[in-house]
Structure formats: C-alpha cells, structure tokens
Amino acid sequence: MAGAAVRGGVRRRLVLLSVLVTGIALAAGSVGGVLALNEALNRSSHTALASAAAQIEDGLGAPEPKWKPPRKVDLAQLIGPGGRPVRGCGSPASDCADPAADLSAGPLAGPPPAPGETVEGRTPGGLFVLARGVRFDGADHVLVVGVSSRPADAALRTAALLIAVAVPLILLLVAAAAHALAGRTLAPVERIRERVASIGEGGDLTRRVPEPGGGDEISRLATTMNAMLARLEAAQRNQRRFVADAGHELRSPLTTVTGILELARRDGGRLDPGALRTADEELGRIRVLVDDLLLLARTDESGLGLRREEVDLDDVLDGERLRLRAAAGPDVEVSAVLEPVKVAGDRDALVRLARNLADNAVRHARRRVVLTVRAEGEEAVAEVADDGPGVPEEERARVFERFVRLDSARGRESGGAGLGLAIVAGIAREHGGSAEVTGAPEGGALFRVRLPRA
Structure with a gap:
C-alpha cells in the first residue's frame, strides 16, 4: 500500500x-x-x-x-x-x-x-x-x-481557434504519455521494493532483487541493492559463526571449571592443588577469550578508539624479543633485525599486535624466531618469521579470520582460540595498514604488517 x-x-x-x-x-x-x-x-x-x-x-x-x-x-x-x-x-x-x-x-x-x-x-x-x-x-x-x-x-481568428483546440489536446497527450512512461519506468523500482519487503519479512538474505539490465540508474540501483544484500548475508553468516565458535570455545573451560566445582561440592569444599591450578588456568583462558571477543566486537562496531602518538616500532618489537627470550626457554632461538622506524598510532594496540604475532611464532617454531622492522618508502614494515610448519598458500587468506585453525598443529592444545591473528588484522586496519602471511626463508611462516610511517 x-x-x-x-x-x-x-x-x-x-x-x-x-x-x-x-x-x-x-x-x-x-x-x-x-x-x-x-x-x-x-x-x-x-x-x-x-x-x-x-x-x-x-x-x-x-x-x-x-x-x-x-x-x-x-x-x-x-x-x-x-x-x-x-x-x-x-x-x-x-x-x-x-x-x-x-x-x-x-x-x-x-x-x-x-x-x-x-x-x-x-x-x-x-x-x-x-x-x-x-x-x-x-x-x-x-x-x-x-x-x-x-x-x-479571419486568419488571426482561425489561428487562435486552432491553438485553443490543439493546445488542450496536446496537453492531454503529454499527460497520457508521461503517465504511461512514468509507470513503465517505476515498475522495476516497485518490483525491487516488493522483493526487499519480502526479504525483510522472511529474513532470507540469500534472495536477491531482480536486475532489469540496461545499465541505467535503476539497473545500477538493483546491482547496488544486491551487493548490499550479499554483504548483509555475509555479515549474518559471520555473526552466526562467530557466536557458535565463541560458544564452542567457552564450553570446554566452563565444563572443566564446573566439574571441579562439582567435585569440590561432593568433597565438602576440599580441592587438591592440581585441581585448583587447572581451574585457574581455565579461568585464565576464559578471561583472555572474553577480552579478545570484546576487542573484536569493539573493532566491528565503532573502531578501537586509538590514541594517536609517535611510536618507535623498533622498540615495540625489541620489547617482544626480550619477552620471548625469557618465555620461550632454550629450545627456541629468538633474534631480531631492527631498524629505527616511527609510526603514528596507539602504543598499547601496537604492543598487542606484536605480542600476538610473537606468541603465534613461538607456538609453532621448531628452533628459531626472527623479528624484523624496516622502512620501505612511506611505510613501516614489521615481520615475524618462524621455522615451523608454515601456512599453506591456499589457506593464507583465511588465517586472519576468527576462530580459524588450519590443522591439529595449530589447535587448542597449542594454545589460543584462533582470535590472535584476527586481532592483528583488525589493529593493522585501524592504523591504516594491512597484514599478510607468506612463506619464511627457512620454510616456516612469515607474518608481515605494513603501517604508514609517522
């Protein structure tokens, strides 16, 4: 109506x-x-x-x-x-x-x-x-x-009479032609409106509006509408997958903590130290997962609200090098090739980016992790390479998606919930940069982040 x-x-x-x-x-x-x-x-x-x-x-x-x-x-x-x-x-x-x-x-x-x-x-x-x-x-x-x-x-009277008769007839013809042409022009718009209304009522985002073709404004409107519906469908699919994956990730630690509490209730509130450590580790996992989820949700909704300041990117990577040497132990060699480079960004977010990349590298490295910072023109390039199993070329586009684990070697047992690299990509985008993964010279994975220089 x-x-x-x-x-x-x-x-x-x-x-x-x-x-x-x-x-x-x-x-x-x-x-x-x-x-x-x-x-x-x-x-x-x-x-x-x-x-x-x-x-x-x-x-x-x-x-x-x-x-x-x-x-x-x-x-x-x-x-x-x-x-x-x-x-x-x-x-x-x-x-x-x-x-x-x-x-x-x-x-x-x-x-x-x-x-x-x-x-x-x-x-x-x-x-x-x-x-x-x-x-x-x-x-x-x-x-x-x-x-x-x-x-x-007489000639003037005849001309005036002809005008008096012809002008109304011409106006009637123009009105009829304009009415028919407007109806024919607006018919595709009405079909698009009806289809969008039915999609909104049924919630089926897989449907699309009819495209009349011809390359005119209405055809471009239909094309744009279908592109928007495709984005909405992808967003809905990602949201459902995100909720399902988050629930799956939270279920395991919550089940563990619930079992420990049930055991303590049966034993009159007594818990052995091993159970307490397990509960504490699982709660820590839940806390980290919730923090990561909140960070990603904030990125999707309104951005991270970054504080802009001049940051020495080489200092950030050097701090991660020192931390990794203490955390990785003697089994993994951590080295760095650092060139002084400044970027404009949020120091805490950049530390989070570098830490996620470093932890991911240590988790999959066999013997060596290399951190690199250098300048390329107007960009600052940060790289973290490991000599682990690497990322298959056909999977490199997916590795920055949420809750993505490529195989058992990169699964829950090796730590993480599949959100660290998604956070890296989100922080890079918020800084006007990008993140990618390629093969490392030593056969593992090389994660590269490009950021605008200060």
Whole structure:
C-alpha cells in the first residue's frame, strides 16, 4: 500500500511537471506565433498598399495623367487641397470601394502629409490605409489607398481557434504519455521494493532483487541493492559463526571449571592443588577469550578508539624479543633485525599486535624466531618469521579470520582460540595498514604488517 502511494505520488508529480512545462512552452509558442502571424499580415498589407500607391502615383505623373488604381486595393482616393476627393473609386477607371469612405478616424485624422511623406493606419470600417502626399495639377494632393482587414482578421481568428483546440489536446497527450512512461519506468523500482519487503519479512538474505539490465540508474540501483544484500548475508553468516565458535570455545573451560566445582561440592569444599591450578588456568583462558571477543566486537562496531602518538616500532618489537627470550626457554632461538622506524598510532594496540604475532611464532617454531622492522618508502614494515610448519598458500587468506585453525598443529592444545591473528588484522586496519602471511626463508611462516610511517 505504501509502495503504491509512493509510486502514485511520483507518477503524479512527473505528469504534473510534464504538463506544466509543456503548457508553458505551448503558451509561449502560441503567443509568439500569433504575434508573428499578425506582423506578417501587416507587412503584407503594407507591401500591397505601397505598391498600389506607387503604381497610381506613376500614372498621375505621366505626361497624360491616368487614374487607374489596381484591382487588389479596396479603396483609392485622390484628395484635393480643399479635402474633397477629386479622383476616387467612382471614376470609370476604377471598380474599388465607395469614394465616400469615412477617413476621418484613420490616418487623415491629423494634418495631411506633405508631398513625399507617407502615413499609415487603420479605419473603423476595417481598412488598412496608406496616405501619401503628392503633387498633381500644380497643387498638393493626398493619395489614399486601402485594403480590407477582414482577411487578416479571419486568419488571426482561425489561428487562435486552432491553438485553443490543439493546445488542450496536446496537453492531454503529454499527460497520457508521461503517465504511461512514468509507470513503465517505476515498475522495476516497485518490483525491487516488493522483493526487499519480502526479504525483510522472511529474513532470507540469500534472495536477491531482480536486475532489469540496461545499465541505467535503476539497473545500477538493483546491482547496488544486491551487493548490499550479499554483504548483509555475509555479515549474518559471520555473526552466526562467530557466536557458535565463541560458544564452542567457552564450553570446554566452563565444563572443566564446573566439574571441579562439582567435585569440590561432593568433597565438602576440599580441592587438591592440581585441581585448583587447572581451574585457574581455565579461568585464565576464559578471561583472555572474553577480552579478545570484546576487542573484536569493539573493532566491528565503532573502531578501537586509538590514541594517536609517535611510536618507535623498533622498540615495540625489541620489547617482544626480550619477552620471548625469557618465555620461550632454550629450545627456541629468538633474534631480531631492527631498524629505527616511527609510526603514528596507539602504543598499547601496537604492543598487542606484536605480542600476538610473537606468541603465534613461538607456538609453532621448531628452533628459531626472527623479528624484523624496516622502512620501505612511506611505510613501516614489521615481520615475524618462524621455522615451523608454515601456512599453506591456499589457506593464507583465511588465517586472519576468527576462530580459524588450519590443522591439529595449530589447535587448542597449542594454545589460543584462533582470535590472535584476527586481532592483528583488525589493529593493522585501524592504523591504516594491512597484514599478510607468506612463506619464511627457512620454510616456516612469515607474518608481515605494513603501517604508514609517522
């Protein structure tokens, strides 16, 4: 219902706008056309009268004066000095209108024109009149010729009638065409709306909206809508997997702690030191897992809220080198190749990034871990390499996803819940950098983080 109302509103506005614009254009064109027609008729009358006056004047100026008005005029008079017609339509050489035609309200209402001057006008009787001063028989006379205005008036009335009939018909046709075109244009939009509404009601994000094709705006809208639905589907799938994996990771330590507490209840609250250590280790795992989950959730929702300061990345990696030497023991050799490089970022987050990479390397190294920091152009590059089993090339894109363990060697027994590298990737992104994994020169895994230099 809402979609129909919106469609009707858009269609109505499009029709009204089309009719309004077309009506304005037709009105302006009609007025301009009538004015142009009137001007053309006036010019035609002027040309006819000027030609007739010149022809009569030539006849009067001949050695033997002749009074022969052309047949195309409706009035021809030669008015003498006293204001009386001395030649006119009553003469034998002319068959034009009555020589007593009333010219008092026409061009002769004022002073008569001097020889060579011309005056034009229109009489109340419906004549276009031209009056010209001439010399005849030694005295000043006025030559008056006129044509009826009825043909011109009829042409103007016909044009106005045609406009009055044609303009409404054209506007009706425009309205009908705009209504049909708007409906055809909005039909794909309505289909997209209906499909999105059904997807929202059913919650099935695997469905997609129809794409009309053609590469126009509506086609691009449908493509963008489908891309958004695909992202929502992926986000929903990741969220469900995230919840399931988090529940799975928490279930084991919680089951262990619950079993220890149940055993203590049966034994009257007594626990042996081994059980207490196990409970403490499991609670520690839960605490670390919850902290990691909260960090990732904060990254997804609004970012980490990093404090920006100048950080010596080489000092951060050197601190991890010293920590690893104490934690890894004599079985794993930890070395570093450090070049002074500064980045702008959050020191605590960068320490967390370096620690996760270092712990991951020690967990899978056989005998050696190498930490490297160097500058490459505008980037600072931090690398942590181990000589362990490495990461298969086809799995390198997945290793930074959450709760991803590639095999039993990288499973729960070796420590971690599969969140450390996801946190590394999130911290790198928050700093405007990236994280990747390749093969190490010694055959293991080499994790590389690129960050913008300060």
